[in-house]
Amino acid sequence: MIPIGSVATDSPAYSAGIRSGDSLVELNGKLPTDILDYYFLADDAQIHCVTVKPSGDSSHEYWIQKEIGEPLGLHFSEVVFDNVTECANHCRFCFVDQMPKDLRQTLYVKDDDYRLSMLWGNFITLTNLGHDEIDRIIEQRFSPLYVSLHATDLDVYSDLVRPGKGAAQPFDVLESLLEAELSVHIQIVLCAGFNDGVVLSRTLHDLTVGRFSEVQSVGIVPAGVTRFSPPKSGIRPFRPDEASVVIEQVHAFAKHEKVFLADEFYLLKGDRIPIDAEYQDYPQLENGIGIARQFIDGFRRELQGMSANNSAAVVTLVTGELISSVMNSLIGEFNLKTGANVRVIAVHNQFFGGNVGVAPLLTGQDIMGALSGASGRVLIPDNIFNTDGLTLDGFRIENITDSKNMELIAAPVDGSEFAEFLLRCTAA
Numbered sequence: 001m002i003p004i005g006s007v008a009t010d011s012p013a014y015s016a017g018i019r020s021g022d023s024l025v026e027l028n029g030k031l032p033t034d035i036l037d038y039y040f041l042a043d044d045a046q047i048h049c050v051t052v053k054p055s056g057d058s059s060h061e062y063w064i065q066k067e068i069g070e071p072l073g074l075h076f077s078e079v080v081f082d083n084v085t086e087c088a089n090h091c092r093f094c095f096v097d098q099m100p101k102d103l104r105q106t107l108y109v110k111d112d113d114y115r116l117s118m119l120w121g122n123f124i125t126l127t128n129l130g131h132d133e134i135d136r137i138i139e140q141r142f143s144p145l146y147v148s149l150h151a152t153d154l155d156v157y158s159d160l161v162r163p164g165k166g167a168a169q170p171f172d173v174l175e176s177l178l179e180a181e182l183s184v185h186i187q188i189v190l191c192a193g194f195n196d197g198v199v200l201s202r203t204l205h206d207l208t209v210g211r212f213s214e215v216q217s218v219g220i221v222p223a224g225v226t227r228f229s230p231p232k233s234g235i236r237p238f239r240p241d242e243a244s245v246v247i248e249q250v251h252a253f254a255k256h257e258k259v260f261l262a263d264e265f266y267l268l269k270g271d272r273i274p275i276d277a278e279y280q281d282y283p284q285l286e287n288g289i290g291i292a293r294q295f296i297d298g299f300r301r302e303l304q305g306m307s308a309n310n311s312a313a314v315v316t317l318v319t320g321e322l323i324s325s326v327m328n329s330l331i332g333e334f335n336l337k338t339g340a341n342v343r344v345i346a347v348h349n350q351f352f353g354g355n356v357g358v359a360p361l362l363t364g365q366d367i368m369g370a371l372s373g374a375s376g377r378v379l380i381p382d383n384i385f386n387t388d389g390l391t392l393d394g395f396r397i398e399n400i401t402d403s404k405n406m407e408l409i410a411a412p413v414d415g416s417e418f419a420e421f422l423l424r425c426t427a428a
């Protein structure tokens with residue numbers, strides 16, 4: 001049974017008498033397994049639907065006539081009605097395995113579910129797909145899909161991903177998806193000493209002109225390394241000189257206009273972030289690639305229309321270490337243009353260890369430490385909080401300080417929204 005969250009009041013389902021709180025038992029002869037299955041089954045002109053009321057009394061049957069493609073009108077709180085499929089791999093670089101114990105249970109879910117790839121852009125490995133699922137993906141045109149494929153050399157791939165027994169051969173599955181003309185975006189998690197160097201060149205060759213040349217885009221991100229990384233994993237952070245080599249290597253494939261490198265490599269080397277045109281239409285945003293460029297351009301666009309606001313208020317901006325040079329430079333431009341007095345605090349990530357410098361992984365306890373002695377208005381990026389308003393280590397924004405002299409505010413992370421927000425915070 002699937003609980004029905006709500007029913008659109010102008011829909012065929014509502015007219016037939018189905019209401020929020022009822023549970024779906026059958027739809028055209030089947031219980032959908034996920035929202036995509038529901039859309040597929042609910043697409044027909046003739047609908048046979050069985051539900052039960054919240055009281056759990058006898059089932060109710062409905063025969064509904066509607067147009068093909070007309071929404072039936074049911075809404076659900078979950079997108080996957082059976083269990084989210086988890087991975088059966090043991091990747092050396094797995095970030096879930098590098099988190100401390102006792103955080104929220106949801107942070108330990110190793111989802112590897114093709115449905116969430118299609119719906120939310122989650123990366124999947126293809127190693128847990130059976131024939132039925134591959135057939136469904138192809139028949140129902142699940143596209144685009146986001147696939148992690150860290151190397152096209154099978155030995156290197158197997159050594160990095162360490163798939164469980166009976167795993168599907170991901171290269172064969174990928175070939176089937178591409179032959180079926182589905183749109184596939186690739187992620188390479190780059191691990192120093194494992195899949196960089198000649199292995200990376202070979203992988204990029206295969207993904208641009210070789211066996212998998214039909215993929216839509218390729219994004220290369222560095223493996224995150226925390227202080228909880230299992231010692232035997234062999235994974236370590238990239239050094240700036242190695243980031244430099246990766247940048248050159250990847251630029252050799254720039255003419256294909258589909259290979260993109262994570263911001264971290266440029267920031268680690270101290271290089272400029274590529275210009276907007278180099279990101280094409282940002283096909284790897286799901287992978288975080290291009291976010292820095294979009295932020296910079298959005299911020300500067302908004303800044304152009306601003307003038308001095310004559311405020312003497314001091315505003316503090318919290319950010320991660322990696323992006324702090326970019327933020328310092330943008331805030332310098334903002335202060336100059338508006339006459340404001342905004343300063344940037346780059347928070348060292350003690351929680352995960354100093355190798356994790358991105359802002360979204362900042363924790364409440366590290367921010368609290370960095371703000372000791374601060375006062376006035378303090379802006380904290382809102383993407384460090386989940387939908388329940390909690391940081392990774394369980395802080396709500398109001399718990400990050402007990403100082404009466406500080407006002408903590410969650411700030412938007414879109415560049416132009418942030419610039420406009422900053423202007424209001426400094427003017428008020």
Ligand code: SF4
Nearest residue numbers: 087089090091094110
């Ligand atoms: S596929 Fe690898 S990285 Fe992803 S959750 Fe599983 S073990 Fe971790």
